Amino acid sequence: MRHDHLITAKQLSREDIEEVLDRAAEIDADPAAFGDRHADTVLGLCFYEPSTRTKMSFETAIKRLGGDSVDMGTVESSSVKKGESLADTARVVAGYADALVLRHPSEGAAKMVGDFVDVPLLNAGDGAGHHPTQTLLDLYTIRENAGLDDLTIGIMGDLKYGRTVHSLAHALTNFDARQHFVSPESLKLPRSVRYDLHESGANVREHTDLDDVLPELDVLYVTRIQRERFPDENEYHAIAGEYGIDLETLEDASDDLTVMHPLPRVDEIASEVDDTEYAAYFEQAHNGVPVRMALLDLMMEGQQ
């Protein structure tokens, strides 16, 4: 990896992505071999919004590499509450740590912090913007289950606000992937994302009905439609029901279909799907650790 910071999946070339996924596969095969790789490394965690799962995953990753983490704590308990800017807080924490992980509610936060700190920075989500480590674990899961080339993927749900979807769509433009986006009209891909996909020559189609594409899919990536996106409760329930899946929905799917979800789910995927061969979402969550280990390993390696 030639990058000092990981801000967006867009900065990653196919070679970068494959390097991370290959390293993750090595780690997955023999985690113990990496157990003291980064014994003196301290990872600084700056989470400006609660995301327990992502934070735990980073903490686990650095501990499995032999290192440790420091955590700025909740926003309520820290200097942020006293009005300190993000730029200042990040510089202070960067003084304690060998690398930083940032989660922040404002779009562009990681890009800005990257200009202020000289330790590697990993963006763990900036508002509705990017979440590149989620993307890498998604790609890893897709590669393990269906392969990344000659891939037909359906991405369904909240495509307007869902940042995991935007990052994944960008990253897939590096591969021979046909992308089908399935959403209600009001939650279609935003203009800026469509613009980028278009610019990179992506093979993209948009649909409002999953039935139009389900039989040809290798992977179906389901995301949550959030209640707060709809002013009207009834409208939410109608839409959410239409874009959820159960065993009946999957009757038309290929036997090899892989169903993914960034979790947590509410009821987009009925629990009856969990025990089928389709379900890969718990494996996907598990992959967060080896993929983040691989990323930290490569980024720290690049600093030496």
Add this chain to the structure above:
Amino acid sequence: MSDHELRVSKIRNGTVIDHIRAGQALNVLAILGIDGTGGETVSVGINVPSDRMHHKDIVKVEGKELSQDEVDVLSLVAPEATINIIREYEVAEKQHLERPDRVVGVLSCPNHNCITNADEPVETKFEVLDDGVRCEYCETILRDSIAAHIAVE
């Protein structure tokens, strides 16, 4: 000089921004940060009849020459404008409008959730696209309403 153009008086030293699309003169003043408090003598013609454009706006600023940054941003709002630098009543220099690759610190991002709107020590940066500008932080694309997002100090 035609009778029409005499509606706005000649200046001795300064800048004449001519052939501004009708209705954009006040946006041009906003870009230049001219609100009268600087003490410059400013003449503004709005909806002036023009042979070339039917109607146009024109701005004359006494005692001010435009910087390249200011010219760059003008090009986004008034791409067809012409800029003449006047010294001793003569046109000393013509500046051409070329679209810049990026605009730094002049526009504000329309996305309220963008880090550039969060009281952080960061200037806005916009990449200039064929048909708009795009925030380099949050990637929001601004197409039709660039003038409305000029950050006025």
